[in-house]
Amino acid sequence: QQQVKQSPQSLIVQKGGISIINCAYENTAFDYFPWYQQFPGKGPALLIAIRPDVSEKKEGRFTISFNKSAKQFSLHIMDSQPGDSATYFCAAPARLSFGAGTTVTVRA
């Protein structure tokens, strides 16, 4: 059973726009919230992660926002580029469950 619920399933954004992906979790014992990026035909790779003692972490154009009270964490892709077109997964910190994935398409 999935320990994290991810939405939306897919999204299309224009170049330069903002992509937002959400992930909801149930287990309040989780203490590490990662996002993985996967290109077609490749294995996923860690993109960015956050610990619950901070509400936001930014790495370049990628930002994680963490809302502990709502039990949600989100990935924001600012100034989206065609090279960001990929599938993004959130993961349960127990590492045994991934979200269903969000396919992001950035149109030039």
Place this chain on the structure above:
Amino acid sequence: DGGITQSPKYLFRKEGQNVTLSCEQNLNHDAMYWYRQDPGQGLRLIYYSQIVNDFQKGDIAEGYSVSREKKESFPLTVTSAQKNPTAFYLCASRSPAFHTDTQYFGPGTRLTVL
């Protein structure tokens, strides 16, 4: 150059055959994992191993088997009992660093049943 290797990249299986997918890591990670990926379904856990000579079933273990005789290696056998094996298979290992909990994935093996 550290990382995880999977072989072969593509594999074709006839009905009734067992096939073995290779996964090797030189990251000195204790934990290793096998996932299956189908379109639109994300990653589903097949088996995982926390230490050598020990492994546990994941959510979809039926029709699969594994072994963990060496820390570096975690091969997956897809048996004839797996009724729908066509999928993309991913192996991963986990960094033991406190509070990072990062999984490192191999490049995957695409298995097709003919």
